[in-house]
Amino acid sequence: MHGEPVDDDPFEAAEAAIWAAHPHELVAVAADLLRRYADAAGAEVLLVDYRQAFLVRTLPDGDGDGDADGGDDGDGDGDVPVDNTAPGRAFASQRTVLEEDGRVVHLPLTVKGERLGVLSVRFAGEGGPPWLDGFAGALARALKIADQATDLYRRVRRRTRLTLAAEMQWELLPALAYDAAEFRFAGQLEPAYAVWGDAFDWAASRDRLTLTVSNGMGTGTEAAALTHLAISALRNARRSGADITEQAALADETLFARYRGERHVATLLMDFGPATGRVRVVDAGSPKIYRMRGGAMDGIAFDAQMPLGMFGDTRYAIEEFTVDPGDRLVIVSDGVHAARSPAGIPYGDAALFQALRATRLQDPPEAVRTMVRHFVAYHEETEPVDDAVIVCVDWLGRPPDSGVSGEA
Numbered sequence: 001m002h003g004e005p006v007d008d009d010p011f012e013a014a015e016a017a018i019w020a021a022h023p024h025e026l027v028a029v030a031a032d033l034l035r036r037y038a039d040a041a042g043a044e045v046l047l048v049d050y051r052q053a054f055l056v057r058t059l060p061d062g063d064g065d066g067d068a069d070g071g072d073d074g075d076g077d078g079d080v081p082v083d084n085t086a087p088g089r090a091f092a093s094q095r096t097v098l099e100e101d102g103r104v105v106h107l108p109l110t111v112k113g114e115r116l117g118v119l120s121v122r123f124a125g126e127g128g129p130p131w132l133d134g135f136a137g138a139l140a141r142a143l144k145i146a147d148q149a150t151d152l153y154r155r156v157r158r159r160t161r162l163t164l165a166a167e168m169q170w171e172l173l174p175a176l177a178y179d180a181a182e183f184r185f186a187g188q189l190e191p192a193y194a195v196w197g198d199a200f201d202w203a204a205s206r207d208r209l210t211l212t213v214s215n216g217m218g219t220g221t222e223a224a225a226l227t228h229l230a231i232s233a234l235r236n237a238r239r240s241g242a243d244i245t246e247q248a249a250l251a252d253e254t255l256f257a258r259y260r261g262e263r264h265v266a267t268l269l270m271d272f273g274p275a276t277g278r279v280r281v282v283d284a285g286s287p288k289i290y291r292m293r294g295g296a297m298d299g300i301a302f303d304a305q306m307p308l309g310m311f312g313d314t315r316y317a318i319e320e321f322t323v324d325p326g327d328r329l330v331i332v333s334d335g336v337h338a339a340r341s342p343a344g345i346p347y348g349d350a351a352l353f354q355a356l357r358a359t360r361l362q363d364p365p366e367a368v369r370t371m372v373r374h375f376v377a378y379h380e381e382t383e384p385v386d387d388a389v390i391v392c393v394d395w396l397g398r399p400p401d402s403g404v405s406g407e408a
Contacts, residue, residue: 010037011131015138023146027058030139034121038132041124045109045139046080046087047117049159050170051192052369054079055087055118058156079159082369087118092366096133102126107136111144113179113186115365158193165196165224172199172228177365180204182274182398185211186364187391190335190372191384197223197265198333198389201231203238209272210238213287213391215333216265217307230255230265230308244269248282248308248316256312264309268331274398277323282316284308286334287389288348290356293327297356325397328364330356330371335388342380351378364392 014033021029027045034040046055057078082088090097090106094115097106103123109116119136121128147153162170169189177186185202189195197216202209212234216227233251242250248269255264266285273279281289283302290299300321306314323329337348345351355374359367368390375388 010129011134013037014131014135018135018138018142021142023149024152026139026142026146030119030135034135038121038129038135039123040121040128041103042122044120045117045143046120047109047153047157048082048091048115049079049157049192050162051159051190052082052115052188052372054081054159055085055091056080056156056159058153087120090118091115092369094363105132107132109136109140109143111140112175113184113365114144114175114177116140116143160193163194163196163220165219165221166192166194168221168224168228169195169199172201172231174202178202178204180209182396183209183272184364184394184396185209185392186368187389188368188372190375190388190390195387196220197227198335198387199227199231200331200389200391201234203235207274209274210244211270211272211331211391211393212267213331213333213389214265214267214308215286215335215389217263222263226255226259226263226309227265229258230267234267234269243318244271244280244282245316245318248284249314251308252284252306252310252314252316253312255309259309261310261312264307266307266334270331272323272393272395277325277395277397279321279323280318281320282318284314284316286338287331288334288337290330290332290352291323291327292330292356292360293324297353323395325395327395328360329393329395330367331389331391331393333387333389335384335386336375336390339375339378339384339386339388341378342382347375347378364394368392 014037017029017033031043034043045058047058049056080087082091086097086099087106090108094108094110103126105121105128107119109119119139187200189198196219200213202211214227214230216223230251233254234247237247237250268285268287269282271280281302284305285307288299290297302319305316337352339347355371359370362370371390
């Protein structure tokens with residue numbers, strides 16, 4: 001353990017030691033700290049896999065797929081299903097779960113809404129110290145930062161090898177979820193281990209939330225490289241202060257210069273004004289938006305414009321709609337709404353609406369996870385012919401006492 005802290009305040013001492021630990025040693029350090037300061041009999045970190053279907057055990061020596069220190073049993077590889085297990089309930093509900101004997105506690109590891117996994121702690125007797133939630137929060141933040149300095153946790157999360165195209169897409173993504181005062185966001189790719197051309201991107205500031213959902217033409221690494229170039233161009237324009245029409249124009253020009261119109265990227269660009277709920281949209285392709293307001297649900301249609309890279313000199317136009325506090329938006333690529341069952345029935349005809357209604361009361365990360373599971377089940381164990389992206393935004397609106405004003 002690095003930098004032995006003083007023991008006057010157990011939580012402060014444990015937190016200081018977490019931040020002093022090397023990235024690849026975090027799990028071992030956390031387990032040692034819980035034994036030392038919380039009288040724990042054992043502890044383990046379970047990280048969610050790329051599909052968000054399993055929690056993968058991370059042993060203190062840095063390896064995955066080890067034996068449990070207690071708690072629910074997983075499959076033969078030591079992975080714990082998210083569904084119908086105590087650690088899974090902690091992950092899905094984002095609440096601390098105490099097992100029936102009172103000796104094993106499972107705490108969600110989450111950073112600003114992004115769900116990393118679960119910390120499971122076993123005690124010889126019942127209960128644990130009141131600062132366990134705070135410790136889990138500190139560990140989650142440290143793991144999030146450590147993930148940028150080591151491949152360890154990305155290796156652990158892989159239940160099978162990613163394709164090269166999937167590796168490219170996952171490295172391109174921002175955080176999969178985020179909680180802000182004005183909105184809650186989550187997104188996911190499928191097939192998680194073999195995605196190729198679908199992706200999403202987002203960025204938030206005081207007076208903007210910019211969100212894009214993209215679907216690159218083709219398959220494999222060619223589609224991944226195409227989407228990578230498109231999103232990089234969009235980011236470059238956005239970070240230079242360009243609005244979404246200028247972002248689309250730069251990406252269109254960049255892709256056309258490289259592919260001469262032979263390859264293009266269908267993209268939906270959205271710009272939210274937190275102070276007003278006004279949403280500006282450039283519809284340059286196939287992703288679709290569905291809005292849920294109260295008990296009503298409808299698709300929001302826009303004038304179709306040319307995909308990015310089709311001609312290189314397209315002038316994109318902005319359309320607008322508004323969101324009210326309590327609204328939910330779900331954005332899906334054509335790999336979702338145009339997908340067909342083995343019987344040939346499009347997912348977007350009825351099944352998609354069933355999934356949207358069934359997940360209305362879940363928070364965005366769990367709603368997206370459930371929708372992905374529903375989408376996969378719709379294919380009846382056959383492989384989807386296209387990759388897919390699902391994004392969910394719950395609009396909360398700017399709090400009246402935020403002290404921030406302005407028109408977006």
